[in-house]
Amino acid sequence: MGWAAAIREISxxxxxxxxxxxDGIGPEVSxxxxxxxxxxxxxxxxxxxxVLCEAGDEAAKRRxxxxxxxxxxxAKEIGIVLKGPVGETAGEVVTVLRRELGTYAAIRPxxxxxxxxxxxxxxxxxxxxxxxxxGVYVQTEYVDVVSNSxxxxxxxxxxxxxERVARLAARxxxxxxxxxxxxxxxxxxxxxxxxxxxxxKRVLEEEGVVVEEYYVDAxxxxxxxxxxxxxxxxxxNLFGDILSDLAAELAGxxxxxxxxxxxxxxxxxEPVHGAAFDIAGMGIANPTAMMLAAAMMLDWLGYxxxxxxxxxxxxxxxASGARTPDLGGNLKxxxxxxxxxxxxxxxxx
Ligand SMILES: NC(=O)c1ccc[n+]([C@@H]2O[C@H](COP(=O)([O-])OP(=O)(O)OC[C@H]3O[C@@H](n4cnc5c(N)ncnc54)[C@H](O)[C@@H]3O)[C@@H](O)[C@H]2O)c1
Ligand SMILES: CC(C)[C@H](C(=O)O)[C@@H](O)C(=O)O
Numbered sequence: 001m002g003w004a005a006a007i008r009e010i011s012x013x014x015x016x017x018x019x020x021x022x023d024g025i026g027p028e029v030s031x032x033x034x035x036x037x038x039x040x041x042x043x044x045x046x047x048x049x050x051v052l053c054e055a056g057d058e059a060a061k062r063r064x065x066x067x068x069x070x071x072x073x074x075a076k077e078i079g080i081v082l083k084g085p086v087g088e089t090a091g092e093v094v095t096v097l098r099r100e101l102g103t104y105a106a107i108r109p110x111x112x113x114x115x116x117x118x119x120x121x122x123x124x125x126x127x128x129x130x131x132x133x134x135g136v137y138v139q140t141e142y143v144d145v146v147s148n149s150x151x152x153x154x155x156x157x158x159x160x161x162x163e164r165v166a167r168l169a170a171r172x173x174x175x176x177x178x179x180x181x182x183x184x185x186x187x188x189x190x191x192x193x194x195x196x197x198x199x200x201k202r203v204l205e206e207e208g209v210v211v212e213e214y215y216v217d218a219x220x221x222x223x224x225x226x227x228x229x230x231x232x233x234x235x236x237n238l239f240g241d242i243l244s245d246l247a248a249e250l251a252g253x254x255x256x257x258x259x260x261x262x263x264x265x266x267x268x269x270e271p272v273h274g275a276a277f278d279i280a281g282m283g284i285a286n287p288t289a290m291m292l293a294a295a296m297m298l299d300w301l302g303y304x305x306x307x308x309x310x311x312x313x314x315x316x317x318x319a320s321g322a323r324t325p326d327l328g329g330n331l332k333x334x335x336x337x338x339x340x341x342x343x344x345x346x347x348x349x
Pocket of ligand 1: 289
């Protein structure tokens, strides 16, 4: 995907990572992704050492906590997490992991892949760069417990976090069309969105990329009407959450988009989608987003060829007509995984 070179360049022979399978379809897309990593291992000789860590709704039932102490300790010690979606406890797992590992930006590509019909009639190819530690995600809320009729949430924006996520967006943009669209709502939220817009604009101009800005409501409409006008979209936390689901679905399916949540030396790689309880246990979930999350992990670690092989095998499988029901096909999750894995093993992806 060409974004990682600017972030980190390390070389390891065995990739040790925490694997959180999660809830709902999480274990299904995780198993499919492990099959693809097995193929990568055969083809490229990279060793993988997934350290199974529990987190999510099931962990809460079994261990009394959605994010057991042991999981948090291992995640911080290893610093690399590949995770499936968790369920209703996401607010106690995902947001805490992001804060504890200091992953300040979510890089969320949404791209219409070969043979996939975009939902808006036009292909989409955008990267959402989402600030990931601030906004309302500081999760500081006050409820008037006496009347139970009033609640207030804190929203945080700092120059420091805005600046580093903007510098990352600029680096990503330089490897693409050189344009960053700042998404905000500074016409109403003069303080928080105003700061985000002003700091981001200054930094992006310093970085020498073309800067555009859009109010988030219009950006949502324009993403559907004229997706080609966007390339890299830099967003505050909550807007990025919403727009990345929209972009993934417009590109073809929520099952297609990965997220690389990166810190200075830590990374959490996950699909954008959730636990999809409505289809869990049916073996029909699209594992592409989680496979692409694994590809982003490899890219970030410096294994460009292996990452590209996963992307190419997915593209080739889709182009050949292999697809899961969300894309109008009838393949099961593991059948699609086999289509991808065999292309990697054969060496023609
Ligand atoms: N990062 C995370 O761990 C994460 C992210 C989002 C939601 N969640 C959690 O997931 C649970 C369900 O959330 P939701 O229903 O709002 O959103 P969702 O993303 O799970 O599902 C929305 C719709 O998209 C479909 N879908 C999602 N992923 C798919 C895939 N890979 N293949 C095919 N179809 C797919 C689902 O079937 C559903 O119709 C909630 O408990 C939520 O808290 C977790
Ligand atoms: C589940 C939730 C905590 C999470 C978020 O809001 O960030 C999810 O929607 C995402 O996009 O990763």
